[in-house]
Amino acid sequence: MYKLYNVRSWGSLAPHCVLEELDVPYQNIWMTPEQVRAPEYREIHPLGYIPALGLPDGRVVIESGAIVSFLVTAHADKGMCPTPGSLDYAEFLSRLHFMSTSLYPTINLTFPGGLYAADESHSAFIVEKAVARTDEIFGILENWLASEGPWLAGETFSAADIYLFMLTLWARPSEKLFLERFSGIARLSAGVRQRPRLKAVLEAHGVLDVGGYNG
Numbered sequence: 001m002y003k004l005y006n007v008r009s010w011g012s013l014a015p016h017c018v019l020e021e022l023d024v025p026y027q028n029i030w031m032t033p034e035q036v037r038a039p040e041y042r043e044i045h046p047l048g049y050i051p052a053l054g055l056p057d058g059r060v061v062i063e064s065g066a067i068v069s070f071l072v073t074a075h076a077d078k079g080m081c082p083t084p085g086s087l088d089y090a091e092f093l094s095r096l097h098f099m100s101t102s103l104y105p106t107i108n109l110t111f112p113g114g115l116y117a118a119d120e121s122h123s124a125f126i127v128e129k130a131v132a133r134t135d136e137i138f139g140i141l142e143n144w145l146a147s148e149g150p151w152l153a154g155e156t157f158s159a160a161d162i163y164l165f166m167l168t169l170w171a172r173p174s175e176k177l178f179l180e181r182f183s184g185i186a187r188l189s190a191g192v193r194q195r196p197r198l199k200a201v202l203e204a205h206g207v208l209d210v211g212g213y214n215g
């Protein structure tokens with residue numbers, strides 16, 4: 001069985017939703033931020049990050065993009081991605097990894113007091129730059145939705161939409177103000193909230209309603 005190392009409304013939210021949509025058995029391990037920051041968790045994730053996915057043979061997969069890509073292809077019959085190996089799949093993968101490698105780390109920099117700040121004013125400078133950069137990247141996603149949507153993989157809902165939904169929860173200055181500026185992403189986000197299989201998970205993460213994230 002899979003094991004999901006999970007913190008409410010952190011980066012495990014997308015893998016958690018994907019596991020629910022796939023309807024596969026998994027053990028959910030709720031953790032507190034303190035447990036994630038404790039030295040023991042480094043044995044699971046060498047950088048002490050959430051998410052991590054334990055595999056049935058005891059190995060652990062890290063990186064949210066890799067976890068989601070793995071799950072949807074391992075259970076491709078559940079239709080959470082285009083047919084693996086197809087050209088549509090290439091585009092799906094590209095958009096998913098664009099979010100996990102270009103957008104997610106930039107969002108992390110929008111939280112004050114981050115890893116690279118020397119002092120408070122330096123932190124404010126980094127945050128301002130990072131917020132502008134996330135707006136630019138969210139704008140690229142918004143344009144894709146406008147020209148090829150309504151979902152990131154076109155006509156069909158996929159795990160990439162869940163991933164984008166997760167990132168919007170953390171947008172600055174707030175999810176609500178963000179969604180007012182990006183109408184295509186707002187429609188996608190509302191669509192994710194209406195997925196029958198996701199209601200209970202989103203409730204558990206405290207984000208069933210807009211603005212639930214307060215990290």
Ligand SMILES: N[C@@H](CCC(=O)N[C@@H](CS)C(=O)NCC(=O)O)C(=O)O
Binds near residue numbers: 011048049063104108
């Ligand atoms: N590249 C990683 C980034 C994961 C990440 O930044 N996770 C954050 C939570 S959203 C975390 O665990 N931070 C550790 C902490 O705040 O102590 C991934 O995509 O899985």
